[in-house]
Amino acid sequence: MKSIFTLIIGLLMLCSCSPELVPFTSQVERDIGLSKQQLTKVQFFNSTPIVLYRELSKNTTEVVSGEVKIVDGKQVEEIVIAPRTPGVIVSSSSERMGISFEKGADRYLVFGLNKHKSGAYTVLARDWNNNIGYVDYDGREYSISAQSAATFLMINMQKLKNLNVKSRTAKGRTVGEL
Numbered sequence: 158m159k160s161i162f163t164l165i166i167g168l169l170m171l172c173s174c175s176p177e178l179v180p181f182t183s184q185v186e187r188d189i190g191l192s193k194q195q196l197t198k199v200q201f202f203n204s205t206p207i208v209l210y211r212e213l214s215k216n217t218t219e220v221v222s223g224e225v226k227i228v229d230g231k232q233v234e235e236i237v238i239a240p241r242t243p244g245v246i247v248s249s250s251s252e253r254m255g256i257s258f259e260k261g262a263d264r265y266l267v268f269g270l271n272k273h274k275s276g277a278y279t280v281l282a283r284d285w286n287n288n289i290g291y292v293d294y295d296g297r298e299y300s301i302s303a304q305s306a307a308t309f310l311m312i313n314m315q316k317l318k319n320l321n322v323k324s325r326t327a328k329g330r331t332v333g334e335l
Contacts, residue, residue: 178202178241181310183252183276197246201256202311207238207266207280209292209299236294241311254278256310264295268310277309 179185181201191199213232238258247265248255257265268278280301282290288303 177313177315178311179314180204180275180277181312182278183270185312185314193249196249196254199246199312201244201246202241202313203238203244203256203258203308204311205240205305205308207301207305207308209236209238209294209301209305210234211297211299236299244310253281254310261295263293266292266294271309274307274309279309280306282306 211234213234242258244256244258246254247257252270254268255265256268267281269281271277271279280290280292282292282301284291290301290303290306292299292301
């Protein structure tokens with residue numbers, strides 16, 4: 158009985174220390190009201206694993222950042238981004254964001270507003286064929302499954318609640334003012 162009580166206390170302590178991750182949606186984006194510049198200071202996380210893979214030809218000897226596996230007699234490079242991996246914005250435009258989960262100039266995935274997923278930002282593929290999406294990553298084309306593409310971005314709301322944004326509005330100047 159004493160060990161069960163200790164286990165429950167331990168789990169409660171662990172849960173209280175874990176970040177309050179919530180899906181980053183268009184509604185959350187409106188509610189927090191941060192500018193694109195301020196969003197670059199927000200820590201993002203992915204909700205589920207993302208697996209990128211590409212088939213290596215016999216002439217391909219360079220492996221970028223994944224591990225090589227043999228699948229059905231073919232060499233495949235695979236890059237796995239585990240759930241809750243921290244990522245940062247490296248580019249953004251209207252309803253799209255480039256999120257990088259590792260260092261490197263072109264090592265990012267594009268996430269976009271998905272109205273079918275309650276306005277969450279999900280992985281965007283450049284093209285789709287038979288439930289396989291194609292994304293550009295580190296200057297190469299990788300494949301991504303529909304399951305990986307359903308991954309959405311999350312943010313730590315607790316840290317945002319503690320974020321202090323100092324902002325002011327310029328009043329303007331008139332001719333003749335010193």
